[in-house]
Amino acid sequence: MTKILLIEDNEMNRDMLSRRLEKKGYRVVTANDGSQGHSMAVMESPELILMDIGLPDMDGWEVTKLLKANASTRNIPIIALTAHALITDRAKAFEVGCDDYDTKPVEFGRLREKIETLLAKKK
Amino acid sequence: MESPLSRLLIVDDSEINRDMLARRLTRRGYEISMAESAHGLLERVRKENIDLILLDIEMPEITGLDALKALRQYYTPIQLPIIMVTARNQSEDVIVALELGANDYLTKPIDFPIALARIKTQLSHKRAENALRESEERYALAARGANDGLWDWNLVADIIYFSPRWKATLGYQDHEIGSSPEEWFGRIHESDRDLVKRRIADHQNGAVPHFESEIRMLHKDGTYRWMLSRGVMVRDENGKPLRMAGSQTDITEGKVADPLTGLPNRLFFIERLLRLIEQRKRRTDALFAVLFLDLDGFKMINDSLGHIVGDKLLISVSKRLLDCLRSHDLVARADEPFTVARLGGDEFAILLDHLNTPDDAKAVADRLMQELNRPFELDEKEIFTSVSIGIALSSSGYLYPEEFLRDADTAMYRAKSTGKARSEIFDADMRATITSRLQLETDLRHALHRKEFRNVYQPIVLLSTGQVAGFEALLRWQHPERGLLGPA
Numbered sequence: 001m002t003k004i005l006l007i008e009d010n011e012m013n014r015d016m017l018s019r020r021l022e023k024k025g026y027r028v029v030t031a032n033d034g035s036q037g038h039s040m041a042v043m044e045s046p047e048l049i050l051m052d053i054g055l056p057d058m059d060g061w062e063v064t065k066l067l068k069a070n071a072s073t074r075n076i077p078i079i080a081l082t083a084h085a086l087i088t089d090r091a092k093a094f095e096v097g098c099d100d101y102d103t104k105p106v107e108f109g110r111l112r113e114k115i116e117t118l119l120a121k122k123k
Numbered sequence: 124m125e126s127p128l129s130r131l132l133i134v135d136d137s138e139i140n141r142d143m144l145a146r147r148l149t150r151r152g153y154e155i156s157m158a159e160s161a162h163g164l165l166e167r168v169r170k171e172n173i174d175l176i177l178l179d180i181e182m183p184e185i186t187g188l189d190a191l192k193a194l195r196q197y198y199t200p201i202q203l204p205i206i207m208v209t210a211r212n213q214s215e216d217v218i219v220a221l222e223l224g225a226n227d228y229l230t231k232p233i234d235f236p237i238a239l240a241r242i243k244t245q246l247s248h249k250r251a252e253n254a255l256r257e258s259e260e261r262y263a264l265a266a267r268g269a270n271d272g273l274w275d276w277n278l279v280a281d282i283i284y285f286s287p288r289w290k291a292t293l294g295y296q297d298h299e300i301g302s303s304p305e306e307w308f309g310r311i312h313e314s315d316r317d318l319v320k321r322r323i324a325d326h327q328n329g330a331v332p333h334f335e336s337e338i339r340m341l342h343k344d345g346t347y348r349w350m351l352s353r354g355v356m357v358r359d360e361n362g363k364p365l366r367m368a369g370s371q372t373d374i375t376e377g378k379v380a381d382p383l384t385g386l387p388n389r390l391f392f393i394e395r396l397l398r399l400i401e402q403r404k405r406r407t408d409a410l411f412a413v414l415f416l417d418l419d420g421f422k423m424i425n426d427s428l429g430h431i432v433g434d435k436l437l438i439s440v441s442k443r444l445l446d447c448l449r450s451h452d453l454v455a456r457a458d459e460p461f462t463v464a465r466l467g468g469d470e471f472a473i474l475l476d477h478l479n480t481p482d483d484a485k486a487v488a489d490r491l492m493q494e495l496n497r498p499f500e501l502d503e504k505e506i507f508t509s510v511s512i513g514i515a516l517s518s519s520g521y522l523y524p525e526e527f528l529r530d531a532d533t534a535m536y537r538a539k540s541t542g543k544a545r546s547e548i549f550d551a552d553m554r555a556t557i558t559s560r561l562q563l564e565t566d567l568r569h570a571l572h573r574k575e576f577r578n579v580y581q582p583i584v585l586l587s588t589g590q591v592a593g594f595e596a597l598l599r600w601q602h603p604e605r606g607l608l609g610p611a
Contacts, residue, residue, distance in 0.1 A: 043161045
């Protein structure tokens with residue numbers, strides 16, 4: 001079963017998205033802030049990470065940078081999720097090393113395609 | 124006594140530390156797994172059935188504290204004991220670690236006998252947990268059905284885990300209730316709190332094999348619900364209590380309680396009363412009484428101070444009634460031989476069983492009136508109220524609960540109409556008065572349909588002239604049995 005780490009501080013979003021992912025057959029582990037997201041990424045070794053960018057304490061950019069700088073977590077694909085469809089966000093997502101990017105509110109079908117594409121590429 | 128299968132996981136980035144500790148623990152019969160970082164740790168714990176973790180605080184990338192935080196998301200300190208390993212100068216980290224849920228700590232260089240003792244202690248707690256799981260079936264603690272909330276009280280740390288279902292039965296979301304025992308005790312109805320504590324103590328000192336209590340708990344919507352709470356205590360090898368775990372079931376419906384005060388409602392009261400009436404058919408000498416209580420001037424309090432204060436007053440009154448009855452000599456028995464119910468509005472009814480003479484009922488009523496005469500302190504205001512009480516006795520030979528209540532109600536009205544703050548025992552005269560009055564009301568209603576009213580005219584004559592100046596029109600009732608009736 002494919003394990004996805006969802007880092008999201010908003011409880012409702014976290015709950016909704018993880019439930020929809022689980023329905024599609026993924027195993028979902030969650031973290032609700034940046035530093036927890038970082039340790040969970042290392043300790044859980046998920047196959048893919050969905051990273052909310054606006055997080056308390058350490059933001060999603062920082063967590064991504066840390067994970068991409070570390071050999072043990074570098075190869076985990078990260079999809080950044082931001083609330084605004086700003087072009088600067090998109091550019092920044094790729095600059096810090098995110099593998100893909102999507103905007104919130106999430107359109108689930110599209111997000112799922114992105115997840116599957118990245119998982120297929122990994123193999 | 125040592126479980127041969129205990130598997131420990133040593134997480135330390137220093138190879139020398141890891142290997143040395145591993146070798147010595149292996150010699151003591153433990154199975155050892157090792158990890159040089161927190162990398163993939165959660166997956167390993169899951170797959171390898173780890174019983175205890177020795178976790179180095181100072182590690183690169185993910186520190187021991189971060190790892191601890193993540194582990195505690197999944198495992199309670201009892202499910203997975205974690206002993207932190209620290210350098211001597213890291214006392215602040217130790218405090219943080221303990222707050223995050225570490226079970227214990229060791230300082231480097233490791234004193235092996237101490238390490239062994241601490242590991243053993245933690246594992247013995249864990250075994251007690253397994254023992255509990257085995258006894259769960261016996262006590263039907265877990266999985267009693269979807270409607271049971273579960274609680275698990277760590278007596279050492281004095282924190283309680285409440286399951287989401289436990290919180291939901293009280294109307295709360297998972298995140299709205301923490302893990303302090305106060306979350307439980309603070310919501311128990313004042314009148315039940317001591318009882319619960321007593322029952323827990325009874326279980327703790329071995330008087331009863333498990334804890335069980337029916338209590339009223341405050342729901343988020345402000346009403347009280349009846350809960351059946353039960354549980355069992357788990358001890359370590361020396362008999363020291365470690366935890367208590369159990370279930371909570373909403374039994375309000377079975378209790379048919381009044382949601383405001385948590386007291387039984389009319390339905391429940393009538394059922395109890397019916398049972399006593401049935402019993403009396405076999406034991407005719409049994410004496411019991413119904414007290415019908417009505418607060419004097421409640422409407423005025425409600426209208427002038429608002430219904431929130433009114434509601435609070437009703438709750439306080441119900442509590443005072445219970446306290447008074449419980450402390451009363453006449454009814455001090457193991458099983459409470461009384462039932463207090465709220466019939467609605469400001470009406471309460473009390474069923475008193477096991478009376479010796481009618482005077483007993485009167486004595487209880489007088490005592491209750493005295494108690495309710497003392498002011499109530501609500502929202503820092505002193506509120507005075509009094510109560511009128513009507514009493515009906517089983518010696519009248521009632522066959523139906525409704526008759527019983529009706530007569531108590533009648534006596535209450537008599538008490539109220541003769542000056543309030545009094546009690547009256549129902550007697551047959553009252554019945555006669557009330558019956559004739561009721562009959563009159565019924566007849567009056569029919570009179571209009573039956574065209575029994577007729578006008579009579581009285582001429583008004585001017586004395587000065589002797590002439591008829593007009594007529595006074597009067598109504599008379601031609602009653603079929605009692606003849607022509609005037610208002611007198």
